[in-house]
Amino acid sequence: MTPLAVSLTCLLSFSGLACLCLSMDRHGRTxxxxxxxxxxDMAFRVAGWLAIALAFSAAIVTADWNFGPxxxxxxxxxxxxxxVALMSYRPAWIRPAAIAAxxxxxxxxxxx
Amino acid sequence: MKQGFRxxxxxxxxxxxxxxxxxxxxxxxxxxATYYKTDISLWMRPELRAEAEYDVVRAAELxxxxxxxxxxxxxxxxxxxxxxxxxxxxxxxxDTPDGEIGKxxxxxxxxxxxxxxATKGGDFFYRFHYELQMPPAVGRWIVGLCAMTLxxxxxxxxxxxxxIFADFFTFRRSKSAQRGWLDAHNVTxxxxxPFHLMITYTGIVSLSLMYMPWGMVSVYKGDELRxxxxxxxxxxxxxxxxxxxxxxxxxxxxxxxQAEVSEPLEMVSINNPGDANATVVAVFEEPHGLAxxxxxxxFNAVTGEIVERTGPLKPAAHAYxxxxxxxxxxxxxxxxxILFFLSGLMGCIAIASGLVLWTVARAPKxxxxxxxxxxxVHALNIxxxxxxxxxxxxxxLANRLIPVDLAARDSWEGAIFFGSWxxxxxxxxxxxxxxxxxxxxxAAALLFLAVPLVGWATTGWRTDFLGFDAAMAAxxxxxxxxxxxxxxxxxxxxxxxxATGDLARA
Numbered sequence: 001m002t003p004l005a006v007s008l009t010c011l012l013s014f015s016g017l018a019c020l021c022l023s024m025d026r027h028g029r030t031x032x033x034x035x036x037x038x039x040x041d042m043a044f045r046v047a048g049w050l051a052i053a054l055a056f057s058a059a060i061v062t063a064d065w066n067f068g069p070x071x072x073x074x075x076x077x078x079x080x081x082x083x084v085a086l087m088s089y090r091p092a093w094i095r096p097a098a099i100a101a102x103x104x105x106x107x108x109x110x111x112x
Numbered sequence: 113m114k115q116g117f118r119x120x121x122x123x124x125x126x127x128x129x130x131x132x133x134x135x136x137x138x139x140x141x142x143x144x145a146t147y148y149k150t151d152i153s154l155w156m157r158p159e160l161r162a163e164a165e166y167d168v169v170r171a172a173e174l175x176x177x178x179x180x181x182x183x184x185x186x187x188x189x190x191x192x193x194x195x196x197x198x199x200x201x202x203x204x205x206x207d208t209p210d211g212e213i214g215k216x217x218x219x220x221x222x223x224x225x226x227x228x229x230a231t232k233g234g235d236f237f238y239r240f241h242y243e244l245q246m247p248p249a250v251g252r253w254i255v256g257l258c259a260m261t262l263x264x265x266x267x268x269x270x271x272x273x274x275x276i277f278a279d280f281f282t283f284r285r286s287k288s289a290q291r292g293w294l295d296a297h298n299v300t301x302x303x304x305x306p307f308h309l310m311i312t313y314t315g316i317v318s319l320s321l322m323y324m325p326w327g328m329v330s331v332y333k334g335d336e337l338r339x340x341x342x343x344x345x346x347x348x349x350x351x352x353x354x355x356x357x358x359x360x361x362x363x364x365x366x367x368x369x370q371a372e373v374s375e376p377l378e379m380v381s382i383n384n385p386g387d388a389n390a391t392v393v394a395v396f397e398e399p400h401g402l403a404x405x406x407x408x409x410x411f412n413a414v415t416g417e418i419v420e421r422t423g424p425l426k427p428a429a430h431a432y433x434x435x436x437x438x439x440x441x442x443x444x445x446x447x448x449x450i451l452f453f454l455s456g457l458m459g460c461i462a463i464a465s466g467l468v469l470w471t472v473a474r475a476p477k478x479x480x481x482x483x484x485x486x487x488x489v490h491a492l493n494i495x496x497x498x499x500x501x502x503x504x505x506x507x508x509l510a511n512r513l514i515p516v517d518l519a520a521r522d523s524w525e526g527a528i529f530f531g532s533w534x535x536x537x538x539x540x541x542x543x544x545x546x547x548x549x550x551x552x553x554x555a556a557a558l559l560f561l562a563v564p565l566v567g568w569a570t571t572g573w574r575t576d577f578l579g580f581d582a583a584m585a586a587x588x589x590x591x592x593x594x595x596x597x598x599x600x601x602x603x604x605x606x607x608x609x610x611a612t613g614d615l616a617r618a
Contacts, residue, residue, distance in 0.1 A: 003447035020280075074307070074452065076303075081299075083281055087281050
């Protein structure tokens with residue numbers, strides 16, 4: 001349970017939750033021009049849940065079944081807080097941040 | 113009046129939250145601080161420098177030498193090993209099973225009482241978070257009843273919150289005051305909900321044997337120690353024989369115990385010291401796992417043979433110790449600890465925003481004089497939400513400013529904590545309520561900012577205190593932002609109410 005493993009779970013959780021946030025009508029509308037499209041929402045939703053599932057497996061792999069769930073839930077809380085903060089103070093940053101978190105997560109995974 | 117299920121749950125959430133909110137806010141704040149208990153303790157004893165490793169055999173012998181002189185008649189001695197995050201030998205003794213536990217902190221190099229200033233350190237907040245500085249039985253019952261009610265508030269809150277997923281990421285800070293507080297309450301409550309449920313539930317569970325002792329009482333009939341031994345949590349208590357005998361040297365026993373357990377030695381206890389049937393128990397740190405469990409090996413103190421080892425925990429004890437382990441999070445490394453701390457802070461904010469929301473939603477419009485109940489809640493809100501931080505910052509300042517050689521110095525620190533908290537709760541009563549919030553928030557910010565500055569001025573700058581200093585500065589910043597927000601936010605709304613002469617009640 002090194003800080004790197006926790007960061008990996010946090011990054012993936014952040015990416016996932018940011019996607020879920022963008023898939024929601026209310027938040028998506030403030031960020032995208034034009035009409036919300038069902039297809040785009042669906043893509044974000046699938047990507048979001050995938051990243052969250054990936055975060056879960058990363059937590060289990062790095063911290064095993066007794067600490068893994070704790071690490072995963074904690075990461076989701078921390079990541080969600082960042083999403084909310086960005087959403088209300090710097091909404092334009094959400095999409096780039098969610099995308100940037102993925103290569104960062106991959107780089108982190110390399111060192112874990 | 114006919115009410116739907118959700119409305120009655122909303123009623124339950126409001127009132128269960130309101131009556132326990134102040135106590136639970138204090139419990140959450142001090143409990144959250146406890147995640148960094150050792151850092152707080154180190155900062156509060158600036159005379160000490162931690163070393164990487166300690167000779168535990170020597171530490172145990174120094175502890176025994178001290179206790180032989182100062183507590184020769186005790187029924188048990190406990191010698192806590194010095195560690196990097198707590199660089200002192202703790203020598204404790206117990207004269208009767210229910211009596212006070214005596215305590216002396218010794219220098220690990222010399223065995224003499226430490227030169228570090230007398231302070232309770234981070235233990236002060238730790239004890240406060242479940243005993244409220246009251247007699248233990250009273251404090252624990254109050255905290256327990258409030259925690260049980262908070263659990264009701266949590267569950268009824270989930271039922272009440274009909275847009276839990278739709279509003280998952282919603283924080284509308286630019287709408288009305290009530291909307292902003294409601295969103296803050298929802299976001300901090302929902303995002304850290306697993307933590308809130310876990311910490312409230314496991315908190316109650318850790319004291320469950322006190323709240324519901326009947327099972328244990330009826331089976332063990334006053335011999336509670338046997339319960340802990342049989343469930344695998346500690347070794348059996350062996351009664352004294354009444355004849356004195358010379359004990360075997362401690363060193364070889366400790367080394368033999370260390371050969372069996374890979375964890376660091378945490379404590380050595382000697383039951384019935386000096387007796388022919390004395391026992392030496394080596395207690396080790398928790399193995400890396402969820403369960404709050406300390407492996408123990410017991411020796412006959414005279415012959416030196418191993419008489420007992422704690423085995424694997426029984427299932428119920430394993431569940432229980434895992435709950436306690438989850439609550440304390442000893443297993444959490446630095447990164448996970450930040451997440452626990454963050455979740456704890458969100459709990460504090462959820463409770464505080466819930467309390468504020470109660471007054472905001474019922475705020476009298478325009479020039480109507482608020483009712484007594486509203487003023488009471490308002491006064492208690494500001495007295496708790498800002499009074500407690502003022503008290504905590506003053507506690508840290510007192511640690512540096514009270515003379516080191518003052519008698520009962522650690523009690524003075526506690527007195528200043530409560531004194532400044534009380535002052536911070538009473539002063540706002542004399543002020544118009546919005547100014548009161550703003551002024552007290554600035555006061556808290558100033559005090560927190562003063563903590564690292566006074567620390568540098570009195571005991572010098574130290575890199576290992578950087579985290580503590582940064583945390584104090586961050587808290588000061590939070591209170592400045594809060595104060596500015598109150599200043600900006602409430603002004604226009606009140607003017608608007610005045611301008612329209614709107615005297616109607618919401």
